[in-house]
Every structure is written in C-alpha cells, then in structure tokens.
Amino acid sequence: MSQEVRGIIAKAKGEPVSMETIVIPDPGPGEAVVEIQACGVCHTDLHYREGGINDEFPFLLGHEAAGVVESIGEGVTNVEVGDYVVLNWRAVCGNCRACKRGEAQYCFDTHNAAQKMTLTDGTELSPALGIGAFCEKTLVHSGQCTKVDPKAPATAAGLLGCGVMAGIGAAINTGQVTRGQSVAVFGCGGVGDAAIAGAKLAGASTIIAVDIDDRKLEWAKGFGATHTCNSSNVDPVEYIQSVTDGNGADVCIEAIGHPAVYKQCFEARDLAGTVVLVGVPNPEMTIELPFIEVFGRGGSLKSSWYGDCLPERDFPMLIDLYLQGRLDLDGFVSEEIGLGDVEEAFHKMERGEVLRSVVVL
Structure with a gap:
C-alpha cells in the first residue's frame, strides 16, 4: 500500500x-x-x-x-x-x-x-x-x-x-596519492576539503589548499592542508612551485569545474604528475591547452566519477575510519x-x- x-x-x-x-x-x-x-x-x-x-x-x-x-x-x-x-x-x-x-x-x-x-x-x-x-x-x-x-x-x-566520497575518492582512488607526495587542491568547498582529507589519509606530506576565500582556506587547514594560497592575490602556480622545491605538485585536484582553474592545475603539477578533475563543469565550457605541454609534461589527466568509488567497498571503510577518529x-x-x-x-x-x-x- x-x-x-x-x-x-x-x-x-x-x-x-x-x-x-x-x-x-x-x-x-x-x-x-x-x-x-x-x-x-x-x-x-x-x-x-x-x-x-x-x-x-x-x-x-x-x-x-x-x-x-x-x-x-x-x-x-x-x-x-x-x-x-x-x-x-x-x-x-x-x-x-x-x-x-x-x-x-x-x-x-x-x-x-x-x-x-x-x-x-x-x-x-x-x-x-x-x-x-x-x-x-x-x-x-x-x-x-x-x-x-x-x-x-x-x-x-x-x-x-556524494560530496565527501567524491573528494576523498578523487585523492585516493583517482589520484592514487601515496605517502610523501605533494598534493594541491583547487577549490575548498565540501568536495575540495574532502580531497584534502583524503590526501592526508593517504600520507601526503605537503597539501596545498587554493581558494579565493580566506574563510574557506581556514576550513581547509582543519582537514589537513599544510599550506594555503589565496589565488585572488597570489599566483597559485608560482606559489605551489615555491613550496615544492620549484617542481610543482605530484597531484593537482580541480574541485571547481572551471577551465581557467583546470589550466592552473595543469601548469602547477610536476613532470609526470597527475591532474584530477572532480569539479563539474557546465556543458558550454571548453578548454584549450598547449599540445606540446600535454606531451612534454607526461603524467596523467584524469576525470573522477564519484571519486571512482565502489560504495560497498568504500563507505564501510570510511565509516570505520570516522569511528576510529581518523576521518x-x-x-x-x-x-x-x-x-x-x-x-x-x-x-x-x-x-x-x-x-x-x-x-x-
């Protein structure tokens, strides 16, 4: 009935x-x-x-x-x-x-x-x-x-x-962040902060939060960001290079869905580094990248669907980490x-x- x-x-x-x-x-x-x-x-x-x-x-x-x-x-x-x-x-x-x-x-x-x-x-x-x-x-x-x-x-x-799984999965499943790596997250809303939390869980040593809102950057610190960059007044590519020995980050995660920000991610990664897109663009957006740089930088350009998660595998694991006080x-x-x-x-x-x-x- x-x-x-x-x-x-x-x-x-x-x-x-x-x-x-x-x-x-x-x-x-x-x-x-x-x-x-x-x-x-x-x-x-x-x-x-x-x-x-x-x-x-x-x-x-x-x-x-x-x-x-x-x-x-x-x-x-x-x-x-x-x-x-x-x-x-x-x-x-x-x-x-x-x-x-x-x-x-x-x-x-x-x-x-x-x-x-x-x-x-x-x-x-x-x-x-x-x-x-x-x-x-x-x-x-x-x-x-x-x-x-x-x-x-x-x-x-x-x-x-949805959002927390998307962010954590973007770091752990899609970006495959490992111990000691450097990670930059562009956009520190719920998904971006979850990506920061995921990078921390994976053992990243340097986690750089990028946003235009100082309040959000403060929130990002609470989830594990070791460095913050307000990109409204500091060039984020230069900043990320400055805190990674001039190299760029091993993994750059775009959590906004904007072509200009994606291009910053592309430019801010190290050679053979990884770019992960988890932000959702609108259907009208397009992007243009220098093709020689796509080849010359190597590495991977990935899109993350729902953090590439398997709910029956990932949800119970993350709940266990929450109950242990680790998430x-x-x-x-x-x-x-x-x-x-x-x-x-x-x-x-x-x-x-x-x-x-x-x-x-």
Whole structure:
C-alpha cells in the first residue's frame, strides 16, 4: 500500500523549492523504501533546481542521505528491513562492459528504482541522482543502499553519499596519492576539503589548499592542508612551485569545474604528475591547452566519477575510519536544519557561508 510523506520539490527552473506531499509506492522487485534520518544539502541539488542537470522537472531533491530500510521488494538480498544504510547513486549492474572487465567503479548502467514517486495528483517526480532524499521516506533500487556501522550518526554518514566520497575518492582512488607526495587542491568547498582529507589519509606530506576565500582556506587547514594560497592575490602556480622545491605538485585536484582553474592545475603539477578533475563543469565550457605541454609534461589527466568509488567497498571503510577518529566527517557539518530550511541553505551555499547544511528528519 502506498504512503504519503513530506518532501522538497523543485517545480521549475530557478524557482524557490517547496514542501509537498509525496506518494511513495510499495517497493517492487529489487527496490527498497528507506526512512531518511539525515540528508546533506549538496551543490548538485542546486544545479538541479537551476536546470543545470536536465529539464525533467519537477525534481524531488536530496541525495546525500542515511537512514533505515523500512521495506524491501521481491528478490532483494543485499539489505534487510532495519538495516542502517547510506544511499548511493552507483548501484552497479554487474553486466556492462566496465563491470565485466572488473572495473565496476566505472559501471555504465547503474540502477535506480523502476517505479516513480509522485505528487498526490499523479505527477511523476524525477529524484535527484535517482535518490530524492529531502523526504521523510524515499524509494530506491536496493543496490543504492550500502550497509554501514549504525554507531555513526546519520548527519555524518550521509555525507559519504556524494560530496565527501567524491573528494576523498578523487585523492585516493583517482589520484592514487601515496605517502610523501605533494598534493594541491583547487577549490575548498565540501568536495575540495574532502580531497584534502583524503590526501592526508593517504600520507601526503605537503597539501596545498587554493581558494579565493580566506574563510574557506581556514576550513581547509582543519582537514589537513599544510599550506594555503589565496589565488585572488597570489599566483597559485608560482606559489605551489615555491613550496615544492620549484617542481610543482605530484597531484593537482580541480574541485571547481572551471577551465581557467583546470589550466592552473595543469601548469602547477610536476613532470609526470597527475591532474584530477572532480569539479563539474557546465556543458558550454571548453578548454584549450598547449599540445606540446600535454606531451612534454607526461603524467596523467584524469576525470573522477564519484571519486571512482565502489560504495560497498568504500563507505564501510570510511565509516570505520570516522569511528576510529581518523576521518572528521563531523567537520563538514556546518549546521543542522529542517526540511523547510532547504531554500535558505541554498542561499548560504551560494554565499560561501557553509560547507554542508544537513537536513535532519
């Protein structure tokens, strides 16, 4: 029997979000209904509201979430009712060409729930990243549920569902940062600071945070930055070279998604170094690089999809590190808010006042 809950909807491009009654169907084969305990306000949700992802309005926003499995559909074996889970948007298929070659972190055919959640008038909703978790309950594919240790509070655990995992994975999985290396992170929002935390976990000796906001640079120090550079008044390429014996950083991570910043990353890396793009550009952006430099510097230019993570492998590991006191997930939580505060949280995000507002249900 379907049930009605409250959720946050983006009805049209650029319009303020609204709280509406959402109809959640019973889970079908391979699906699960999850009671949401907390959900982070991610910049991707704002992209959805602004029409920057697609135009399949109305959207049920929210995707960085943790909660408890309330019910499951036929054939579900990976979770049970009562399991504490973090939701993910990489429910791997196991059958695509990436999965078959043992690279499920690149799965090209990830799963979402087959059924649609709706408004009370029957209007079908597009859940953000196939999740839709600014809602008291949501319907997802069971593969989008990753069991983790219930000792971790949902306000912290849910952040692994998107931004924190993207940043940590950009450093550890994509950039393959190792002990003693130098790392430069351009953009110190939630994803960038997570990349800094990931570089610290991996044992990087020099971690350089680059941003135009001194407040964000201070936050970056708390996650492990050893050096900071305000690129609004200091050339970041010259600065990075100055603190790496003139060489440049071994790994440069672009966490903004802007061509000019990406070019700075490219120029700031050492010979045979690595550039990782984890910031999301808009579809109109292009970039031009000197081709001889692409060849002459060697190394790698990589894009990081969701931190190249495998949720069932990476989420439990990172929760364990959190419980051991080695990963400060709580440090990303700037404030706890209610469902009705999402629109204001977007404005705080735009003004750079928060790393993460977290909706608590």
